[in-house]
Amino acid sequence: MKHIITFLATFFITTTTFAQIGINTVIPDISAALDITSTTGGLLVPRMTETQRDAISAAKGLVLFNTTTNTLQINEGDATTANWVSLSAAATSATYNIGDVVNGGVVFYIFESDEPGFVSGEIHGLVCAFSDYATSVEWGCYGQDLPNVPNVSSNPPIGLGAEIGDGVSNTNAILNDCPTAPAALAARSLGAQWFLPSVKDLNQMYINKTTLEGVSGFSAFSNYYWSSTEYDTNSAWIQNFSAGNQANYYKYYTVNVRAVRAF
Incomplete structure (x- = not known):
C-alpha cells in the first residue's frame, strides 16, 4: 500500500468520487473530467495521416491532428458519416480550386454560402474518385418503395434528394431501406466517407469534365452514371457525360458509378 501511495504522489494524479482525474493538480476543476496543470508542456493528441484517419470509425467529438493538412480536427459527424472540421487557425487560409487533389479525390465543386457543408471562413466542397467502380452495376431495388429516399419526378430534377450535397443522405437512406443496392454499395466500397452522388452533384462533375480529366x-469519364436520386419505385436518375443531359433509367439497367465525398 505504501508503494502505491508513493507512486500516485510522485505523478501528482488525483481522482474524485466523480471519476475526475487531475495531473499536477490536487483538486481538478469541477467542470472537467481531466484537468492538467503544466508550465513546461502541452497536451499532445494523436497524430495521423488523412488516410489513417479515414480508416477508423471515428466517434462524434473525436479530436486528432491531421499530418496531411497540418491541422487539428474534430469529427462533428458520427462513426458512419464523419464530418472533419479543422480547429487550427491555419485552416481558414487554405484555398482549394476545381481540379485540386484532396482527400484521395479531385475537387469538382466548392460549396456556396447557402448550401449545406458551407463554413464561413473555410473552403469545403466535393471531390470525386479518380476512377469508376470496377464494373457497371444496377441501381437496384427495382419495384421497391424506399420510404426514406425522396422521389424526384420533376424534369429537370430539383428539390430534396436532387440538390448539391444530397448524395450522402441519399446513399445512407438507400442502404438503410435496401441494404443490397448495388450502385450505393459500389460507391460506399471506397470507405465510409464516400457516397453515390446526387443528380446535381453529377451535373457539376459533367460541367467540370475537361478540368477533371x-x-x-x-x-x-464513361457515357452514363448513376446518381443516388430516385425518380420513382422503378427508376432513378442518370447523368449523360457525352450529351450532358439527365434522364431517368429503370433501376435494373447496368450503369457506371463514380463515387464522391466531401472535404
Missing part, C-alpha cells in the same frame, strides 16, 4: 492519374 486533365488531372494526372484521373480516368476519363
Whole structure:
C-alpha cells in the first residue's frame, strides 16, 4: 500500500468520487473530467495521416491532428458519416480550386454560402474518385418503395434528394431501406466517407469534365452514371457525360458509378 501511495504522489494524479482525474493538480476543476496543470508542456493528441484517419470509425467529438493538412480536427459527424472540421487557425487560409487533389479525390465543386457543408471562413466542397467502380452495376431495388429516399419526378430534377450535397443522405437512406443496392454499395466500397452522388452533384462533375480529366492519374469519364436520386419505385436518375443531359433509367439497367465525398 505504501508503494502505491508513493507512486500516485510522485505523478501528482488525483481522482474524485466523480471519476475526475487531475495531473499536477490536487483538486481538478469541477467542470472537467481531466484537468492538467503544466508550465513546461502541452497536451499532445494523436497524430495521423488523412488516410489513417479515414480508416477508423471515428466517434462524434473525436479530436486528432491531421499530418496531411497540418491541422487539428474534430469529427462533428458520427462513426458512419464523419464530418472533419479543422480547429487550427491555419485552416481558414487554405484555398482549394476545381481540379485540386484532396482527400484521395479531385475537387469538382466548392460549396456556396447557402448550401449545406458551407463554413464561413473555410473552403469545403466535393471531390470525386479518380476512377469508376470496377464494373457497371444496377441501381437496384427495382419495384421497391424506399420510404426514406425522396422521389424526384420533376424534369429537370430539383428539390430534396436532387440538390448539391444530397448524395450522402441519399446513399445512407438507400442502404438503410435496401441494404443490397448495388450502385450505393459500389460507391460506399471506397470507405465510409464516400457516397453515390446526387443528380446535381453529377451535373457539376459533367460541367467540370475537361478540368477533371486533365488531372494526372484521373480516368476519363464513361457515357452514363448513376446518381443516388430516385425518380420513382422503378427508376432513378442518370447523368449523360457525352450529351450532358439527365434522364431517368429503370433501376435494373447496368450503369457506371463514380463515387464522391466531401472535404
